[in-house]
Amino acid sequence: MIAAVDWSQVFNFADYGELIVLLRNSIIAGALLGLVGGLIGVFVMSRDMAFAVHGISELSFAGASAGLLLGVGVVQGSIIGSLIAALLIGLLGARARERNSITAVLMPFGLGLGILCLALYPGRSANKFGLLTGQIVAIDDPQIGWLIAVTLVVLIGLAVVWRPLMFASVDADVATARGVPVRGLSIVFMLLLGLSVAVSVQIVGALLVLSILVTPAAAALKVSASPLVVPLLSVAFGVTAMVGGILLALGSSVPISPYVTTISFAIYAACRAIAAVRTRRSSAPRPAPVREAQEGALA
Amino acid sequence: MPADATRSGSDPVLSLRGATLRFDDRTLWSGVDLDVQPGEFVAVLGANGTGKTSLLRVILGQQRLTRGEVLFEGEPVRAGNPGIGYVPQQKLADDGTPLRARDLVGLGLDGGRWGFWPSRRKRAVVDRLLAEVGATSYARKPVSRLSGGEQQRLRIGQALAADPHLLLADEPLASLDLSNQRAISELIDRQRRERGFGVLFVTHDINPVLGMVDRVLYLAGGRFRTGTPDDVLRSEVLSELYGSPVDVIRARGRIIVVGTPDSGHAPHDEHHDAGHEELCDHDPSDAEAVAL
Ligand SMILES: Nc1ncnc2c1ncn2[C@@H]1O[C@H](COP(=O)(O)OP(=O)(O)O)[C@@H](O)[C@H]1O
Ligand SMILES: [Mg+2]
Numbered sequence: 001m002i003a004a005v006d007w008s009q010v011f012n013f014a015d016y017g018e019l020i021v022l023l024r025n026s027i028i029a030g031a032l033l034g035l036v037g038g039l040i041g042v043f044v045m046s047r048d049m050a051f052a053v054h055g056i057s058e059l060s061f062a063g064a065s066a067g068l069l070l071g072v073g074v075v076q077g078s079i080i081g082s083l084i085a086a087l088l089i090g091l092l093g094a095r096a097r098e099r100n101s102i103t104a105v106l107m108p109f110g111l112g113l114g115i116l117c118l119a120l121y122p123g124r125s126a127n128k129f130g131l132l133t134g135q136i137v138a139i140d141d142p143q144i145g146w147l148i149a150v151t152l153v154v155l156i157g158l159a160v161v162w163r164p165l166m167f168a169s170v171d172a173d174v175a176t177a178r179g180v181p182v183r184g185l186s187i188v189f190m191l192l193l194g195l196s197v198a199v200s201v202q203i204v205g206a207l208l209v210l211s212i213l214v215t216p217a218a219a220a221l222k223v224s225a226s227p228l229v230v231p232l233l234s235v236a237f238g239v240t241a242m243v244g245g246i247l248l249a250l251g252s253s254v255p256i257s258p259y260v261t262t263i264s265f266a267i268y269a270a271c272r273a274i275a276a277v278r279t280r281r282s283s284a285p286r287p288a289p290v291r292e293a294q295e296g297a298l299a
Numbered sequence: 300m301p302a303d304a305t306r307s308g309s310d311p312v313l314s315l316r317g318a319t320l321r322f323d324d325r326t327l328w329s330g331v332d333l334d335v336q337p338g339e340f341v342a343v344l345g346a347n348g349t350g351k352t353s354l355l356r357v358i359l360g361q362q363r364l365t366r367g368e369v370l371f372e373g374e375p376v377r378a379g380n381p382g383i384g385y386v387p388q389q390k391l392a393d394d395g396t397p398l399r400a401r402d403l404v405g406l407g408l409d410g411g412r413w414g415f416w417p418s419r420r421k422r423a424v425v426d427r428l429l430a431e432v433g434a435t436s437y438a439r440k441p442v443s444r445l446s447g448g449e450q451q452r453l454r455i456g457q458a459l460a461a462d463p464h465l466l467l468a469d470e471p472l473a474s475l476d477l478s479n480q481r482a483i484s485e486l487i488d489r490q491r492r493e494r495g496f497g498v499l500f501v502t503h504d505i506n507p508v509l510g511m512v513d514r515v516l517y518l519a520g521g522r523f524r525t526g527t528p529d530d531v532l533r534s535e536v537l538s539e540l541y542g543s544p545v546d547v548i549r550a551r552g553r554i555i556v557v558g559t560p561d562s563g564h565a566p567h568d569e570h571h572d573a574g575h576e577e578l579c580d581h582d583p584s585d586a587e588a589v590a591l
Contacts, residue, residue, distance in 0.1 A: 163409065176359075178411050221394070
């Protein structure tokens with residue numbers, strides 16, 4: 001006989017109000033991550049760095065595992081791992097091709113290192129899995145404090161460098177000619193990206209970081225090209241995915257990541273569909289006058 | 300130096316004095332003397348690899364001269380000079396770009412300013428610039444959806460945003476069709492007359508700007524010639540410059556240069572066709588007689 005899923009275990013919304021109060025911190029952290037992910041994702045997309053994000057997240061995982069093993073702390077370890085990876089990729093991979101190969105080299109190394117640290121760690125196995133696939137519910141108060149602080153650093157940093165970073169991302173040649181410190185901004189961006197990845201690893205897990213640092217921005221770019229609308233939409237999508245995922249996960253035995261990734265993916269699919277409909281509409285009217293003209297001639 | 304004094308006086312906006320650029324053992328050009336006056340339109344001609352882009356990089360303060368000096372409004376050039384507008388070699392924006400036409404122009408105005416909040420006067424200034432370059436009708440379209448000619452207008456608008464005294468345009472006509480070539484050339488010509496900025500216009504093909512340029516800087520084989528098009532684009536002058544017989548043919552208001560030698564200074568340049576310079580307007584039937 002096939003083992004039936006006990007849906008009352010997967011979804012159990014009794015005591016929901018109590019749970020929400022209990023996990024208020026997690027919800028705040030999730031919302032902040034949605035905010036940060038949505039904003040930094042715009043630059044990840046315009047700098048074409050999705051693959052690099054994935055690479056950083058694996059080294060962040062290695063750092064977190066080492067932090068767990070050595071007792072430094074998961075969050076602290078993951079931040080250190082992230083920053084090292086982000087700087088390496090930023091300094092060595094100025095050109096896209098070079099960046100991709102460095103990322104591809106770092107990624108399995110980080111994953112292997114993380115697995116080694118976890119194998120040596122004597123503690124509970126649930127924690128171990130959580131670093132790869134998400135564990136926000138398991139995070140305690142001091143860790144939430146760290147995550148919120150890091151998130152604020154990223155938000156403030158982005159607010160300061162936003163416009164010159166956008167200039168440097170879309171038009172490095174002209175930005176350089178205009179005296180924008182393109183190289184310095186690229187390093188600053190990598191550091192902010194590293195911090196964002198470290199926070200994401202804690203919440204959605206190293207394997208699923210892209211769902212919050214890339215998918216919302218990619219979705220927003222499908223439906224708009226305005227430098228104001230894209231970040232706003234991207235943030236709305238990111239926060240929806242994060243908070244929605246946490247709220248759904250509260251009443252279930254499934255971790256939050258599947259909810260987050262599914263909501264995020266659904267939003268992206270919807271935006272693609274909207275974009276497709278729009279292109280069809282904008283290209284459709286063209287044959288119409290011709291047909292009318294022909295009909296007119298026939299009449 | 301006050302801007303207005305520079306523009307109304309006869310001080311050159313750009314001066315090259317004995318400018319020499321050498322990479323490793325290869326001399327791109329040496330001893331170049333050139334003054335660009337305010338409002339003057341100078342075309343920079345030369346085959347691939349003769350160092351035209353490098354010349355612009357020198358003026359932008361991104362590349363140091365091996366010898367000589369380069370002055371912008373009497374001062375040694377420096378990186379990030381807002382008085383110099385720059386239209387780089389065509390690069391089409393790709394899909395992940397969160398910019399509309401007007402935003403690209405706007406970056407020319409405040410792209411270097413920290414923060415994220417736009418200034419109040421930005422909107423009106425960008426509207427005016429869009430109108431000046433004829434881009435108002437697609438102001439709100441995503442840059443990635445625009446044609447090469449449309450993007451080139453925006454780049455010019457972006458460069459004009461800082462009200463430059465010198466405009467550097469690196470092959471702004473490359474990959475444009477003939478009507479767009481004419482439109483872009485005329486746009487730059489009109490703007491430099493109205494605003495009075497000097498122009499250094501890098502091009503493979505002089506013909507689209509033949510009626511507009513005041514002088515040319517012709518680079519070939521590590522050497523150069525400057526002068527009016529009539530002075531420089533002559534069989535004797537180019538034959539002497541190349542060190543081998545070259546014919547300059549004028550037909551129907553166009554100039555065609557025939558028989559330029561494959562430049563021995565770039566033997567590794569695979570894009571280089573043997574027997575003539577790539578100074579053509581990409582007409583296959585012109586394989587022998589190549590328009591300069
Ligand atoms: N920083 C550099 N170091 C070494 N060689 C360079 C450098 N920059 C350009 N070059 C070489 O100088 C030559 C001229 O380049 P470029 O100025 O781009 O020519 P053009 O724009 O006329 O085609 C090329 O062969 C290029 O490889
Ligand atoms: Mg060039």
